[in-house]
Amino acid sequence: xxxxxxxxxxxxxxxxxxxxxxxxxxxxxxxxxxxxxxxxxxxxxxxxxxxxxxxxxxxxxxxxxxxxxxxxxxxxxxxxxxxxxxxxxxxxxxxxxxxxxxxxxxxxxxxxxxxxxxxxxx
Amino acid sequence: xxxxxxxxxxxxxxxxxxxxxxxxxxxxxxxxxxxxxxxxxxxxxxxxxxxxxxxxxxxxxxxxxxxxxxxxxxxxxxxxxxxxxxxxxxxxxxxxxxxxxxxxxxxxxxxxxxxxxxxxxxxxxxxxxxxxxxxxxxxxxxxxxxxx
Numbered sequence: 001x002x003x004x005x006x007x008x009x010x011x012x013x014x015x016x017x018x019x020x021x022x023x024x025x026x027x028x029x030x031x032x033x034x035x036x037x038x039x040x041x042x043x044x045x046x047x048x049x050x051x052x053x054x055x056x057x058x059x060x061x062x063x064x065x066x067x068x069x070x071x072x073x074x075x076x077x078x079x080x081x082x083x084x085x086x087x088x089x090x091x092x093x094x095x096x097x098x099x100x101x102x103x104x105x106x107x108x109x110x111x112x113x114x115x116x117x118x119x120x121x122x
Numbered sequence: 123x124x125x126x127x128x129x130x131x132x133x134x135x136x137x138x139x140x141x142x143x144x145x146x147x148x149x150x151x152x153x154x155x156x157x158x159x160x161x162x163x164x165x166x167x168x169x170x171x172x173x174x175x176x177x178x179x180x181x182x183x184x185x186x187x188x189x190x191x192x193x194x195x196x197x198x199x200x201x202x203x204x205x206x207x208x209x210x211x212x213x214x215x216x217x218x219x220x221x222x223x224x225x226x227x228x229x230x231x232x233x234x235x236x237x238x239x240x241x242x243x244x245x246x247x248x249x250x251x252x253x254x255x256x257x258x259x260x261x262x263x264x265x266x267x268x269x270x
């Protein structure tokens with residue numbers, strides 16, 4: 001991935017889960033791209049109830065990108081949708097905890113766990 | 123090294139940092155801590171110090187002091203007198219990250235160069251270990267560079 005390339009977003013819906021596969025970097029510019037990907041305030045597409053971010057192909061997230069993730073998750077927290085992610089490395093998990101993002105964003109250990117809508121913990 | 127004051131330039135610093143850190147043995151968590159602190163310092167310097175004026179440089183200096191890594195990021199701004207509080211738009215996490223991830227951090231005006239300096243230090247656990255005796259992260263960084 002070159003220095004100028006930012007974020008590639010692929011979406012799919014499966015059993016009430018709206019999965020966004022993110023590839024690249026989450027920065028000020030690409031964070032805006034993520035916020036403008038969909039009208040999040042209208043809820044998720046196809047009446048999905050859960051937003052899952054696949055972060056396994058994200059190499060770099062800066063503080064502006066984290067701010068945009070907070071915004072994205074905060075839009076859903078008042079009943080519009082639940083949010084989760086998987087593929088996050090330990091370092092970013094530490095930063096997410098630090099900024100309080102994990103209050104509203106569940107970190108799953110795998111795609112399988114994230115896509116499971118039958119068993120919800122907490 | 124010098125970079126221009128525009129977003130994305132901080133990724134050039136990551137490449138230079140990888141090269142610099144590949145000289146020693148470093149744990150993976152230390153590497154990510156340093157990478158985040160350096161990029162956030164550069165972003166602050168570009169945005170708040172140089173107001174994203176591309177012709178104004180941000181200067182980055184790396185140095186080892188035995189097992190201590192010293193990084194100085196310089197911009198052309200006036201600096202700040204107190205650490206700004208997090209803003210309502212959820213931004214402003216750069217400095218808290220730097221303070222949390224590095225062992226020591228201070229700011230000063232360099233009167234010789236007439237610039238604002240952010241000085242950070244981190245003590246590395248395995249820096250003085252002989253390479254080859256540790257399962258450190260140095261080779262991983264070197265290989266990453268080759269693969270790109």
